[in-house]
Amino acid sequence: MDIKLRSQPDSAIAHITLAKQENIYAQAGCMVAMSADIEADTTLRRGKGGGIWGGIKRMVAGESLFLSRFTCTSEEGEIFLAPKLIGDVMAYELSGNELVVQAASYLASSENVDLDVGFQGLKSFFSGESIFWLSLSGYGTAIITSFGGIYAIPVDGEYIVDTGHIVAFEKSLDFKVTKAGSSWIGSLLGIGGEGLVCRFEGRGKVYCQTHNNGEFGHLVGSQLPPRRE
Amino acid sequence: MEYEIRYKPAFSTIFVALKPGDKITAEAGAMTSMDANLLMKTKFSGGFFSALLKKFLGKESLFVNTYINNSDETLSIVLSQSIVGDIEALALEDSEICLQPGAYIAHTSGIDMGVAFAGFASWIAGEGLFKLKLKGQGTVFFGAYGGLTKKEISGDYVVDNGHLVAYEPNIQMGIRLAGGIFGSLTSGEGLVNKLKGSGTIYLQSRSVNSLVRFLKPKVPK
Numbered sequence: 537m538d539i540k541l542r543s544q545p546d547s548a549i550a551h552i553t554l555a556k557q558e559n560i561y562a563q564a565g566c567m568v569a570m571s572a573d574i575e576a577d578t579t580l581r582r583g584k585g586g587g588i589w590g591g592i593k594r595m596v597a598g599e600s601l602f603l604s605r606f607t608c609t610s611e612e613g614e615i616f617l618a619p620k621l622i623g624d625v626m627a628y629e630l631s632g633n634e635l636v637v638q639a640a641s642y643l644a645s646s647e648n649v650d651l652d653v654g655f656q657g658l659k660s661f662f663s664g665e666s667i668f669w670l671s672l673s674g675y676g677t678a679i680i681t682s683f684g685g686i687y688a689i690p691v692d693g694e695y696i697v698d699t700g701h702i703v704a705f706e707k708s709l710d711f712k713v714t715k716a717g718s719s720w721i722g723s724l725l726g727i728g729g730e731g732l733v734c735r736f737e738g739r740g741k742v743y744c745q746t747h748n749n750g751e752f753g754h755l756v757g758s759q760l761p762p763r764r765e
Numbered sequence: 766m767e768y769e770i771r772y773k774p775a776f777s778t779i780f781v782a783l784k785p786g787d788k789i790t791a792e793a794g795a796m797t798s799m800d801a802n803l804l805m806k807t808k809f810s811g812g813f814f815s816a817l818l819k820k821f822l823g824k825e826s827l828f829v830n831t832y833i834n835n836s837d838e839t840l841s842i843v844l845s846q847s848i849v850g851d852i853e854a855l856a857l858e859d860s861e862i863c864l865q866p867g868a869y870i871a872h873t874s875g876i877d878m879g880v881a882f883a884g885f886a887s888w889i890a891g892e893g894l895f896k897l898k899l900k901g902q903g904t905v906f907f908g909a910y911g912g913l914t915k916k917e918i919s920g921d922y923v924v925d926n927g928h929l930v931a932y933e934p935n936i937q938m939g940i941r942l943a944g945g946i947f948g949s950l951t952s953g954e955g956l957v958n959k960l961k962g963s964g965t966i967y968l969q970s971r972s973v974n975s976l977v978r979f980l981k982p983k984v985p986k
Contacts, residue, residue, distance in 0.1 A: 546775045622775070622849065684849065685772040694801030701797045701845075735801055744798050744843070746771075746778035751794065751847040759977040760984050 537646055539627050539677060545685045548625035549618040550643065554608035561603045561651070562617050562644035570606065571613035579605045603651070617644050619681035621749060626680050628743075634673040634707035637680060640749065641703045646676035671707070680704050684747030695736045700748035706740035766873060768904075770852050774912050777852035779844040779871065783834040790878070791844050791871035793828045799842035804833045829878070844871050846908035853913050853931075853967060854904050861900035861934045867973075868897075868907040868930045875903035886940040898934065907931055911971030919963035926956050927972030933964030 537560070538553040549568065552560060564578065606615055619625065628635060630649055645651060652671040672678050680686075682703050689695055691709055705711065714735045736742055766789065767782045778797065781789055793807070807828050834840045846852065848867075855862060857876060863883075872878060876899050883896035899905045909930050916922075918936070932938075939959040960966065 545772065684776040684845070685778065687771075687778075687843070689798065695798065696801050696803075697798040698796060733796075742798075746776045746797065746843075746845050747849060748797075748845075748847065752849070755847045756973065756976060756980065759973070760980055 545624040559607040570615035682745035683749035705742040708740035774851040800840040873903035909969035936962040
């Protein structure tokens with residue numbers, strides 16, 4: 537499998553070349569184009585958080601239920617995958633370690649990457665946004681996307697990230713959702729605007745996005761007429 | 766204090782390195798990530814009364830956060846804006862700049878933040894009854910939706926509503942129709958800002974109003 541990232545950073549798209557019988561899993565709906573002899577099917581990924589129960593958990597959490605699986609049936613095939621929003625894409629190599637990814641930032645992963653849905657370590661309802669998390673482990677490549685640019689912070693000690701700006705982080709880091717300022721009342725009321733943030737501790741990388749899709753959505757969405765259902 | 770604006774122009778983001786004793790004040794919500802040893806203090810922006818005025822009449826947020834480095838090593842903080850676009854770092858040397866609602870991101874120590882009456886013309890144009898005024902010696906960071914254009918004007922100058930980001934305080938803001946009444950209704954330009962005076966203005970290449978107007982008819986009923 538060969539991955540080339542194009543049109544970075546504002547309109548990034550992943551161009552993936554697959555050899556015969558290779559496959560790649562992707563967020564449903566992110567396929568832009570592909571060779572005609574690549575077969576697509578949808579799957580409930582089995583694993584710790586896969587299967588029916590995993591699927592239900594994902595449904596409850598508001599994420600699409602299925603992953604698409606693309607399999608190359610000829611000698612060589614190619615596929616283009618892109619996120620919905622403008623922003624960057626990066627490839628992360630897993631070699632037995634674990635990466636926690638914000639669900640909206642997951643784009644695709646190669647065959648031997650295990651995907652656990654509904655990672656419970658971060659109770660993100662605290663932040664007032666319906667963010668949930670995936671845990672990726674195993675061996676292979678994960679393709680991660682961001683709203684805005686991605687910057688990596690090599691944490692050695694303690695570091696704070698606004699929950700809406702976390703793209704992914706290495707599981708070697710300890711983390712807890714905490715207050716940004718010195719007063720709990722201020723943080724809970726959100727009067728400082730920062731509310732609760734994620735405090736990382738230890739050694740490892742955290743990947744942040746320069747912009748916050750939720751905030752951007754509120755800025756524009758609050759001026760649109762109410763949706764009638 | 767040192768800073769670098771990266772990912773220009775579309776995803777401009779401010780990467781700040783604060784030396785021991787340095788501080789920076791930023792709009793509530795602007796902090797993207799930071800070293801855990803930075804001390805954050807929340808306060809009313811420009812004093813209690815000014816903050817209330819801004820909140821209810823100027824569409825600005827009520828609070829700002831000041832980040833202080835009380836440690837003995839250099840610490841970093843990353844600041845960004847909600848909208849995608851360019852960011853300008855303007856060095857003030859005993860001078861002033863007025864910012865339109867939503868443009869303010871941060872300022873260094875040495876800068877005073879306050880509000881001034883912007884006039885009823887500004888209010889009618891949907892730009893708020895009060896304007897944010899920053900003055901002193903230091904750096905002011907403000908952002909735009911899209912690209913930023915710096916423009917020197919002298920005399921009269923017309924800017925479409927929603928595209929003005931910042932202007933020097935000796936420039937007066939007026940309001941008028943883009944054409945005649947009929948022309949304004951049909952050309953889609955509507956109300957425009959008529960600026961008068963000489964100094965520097967900053968324009969943004971896109972406006973949120975236009976994005977909202979584009980999306981509105983597409984929201985299913």
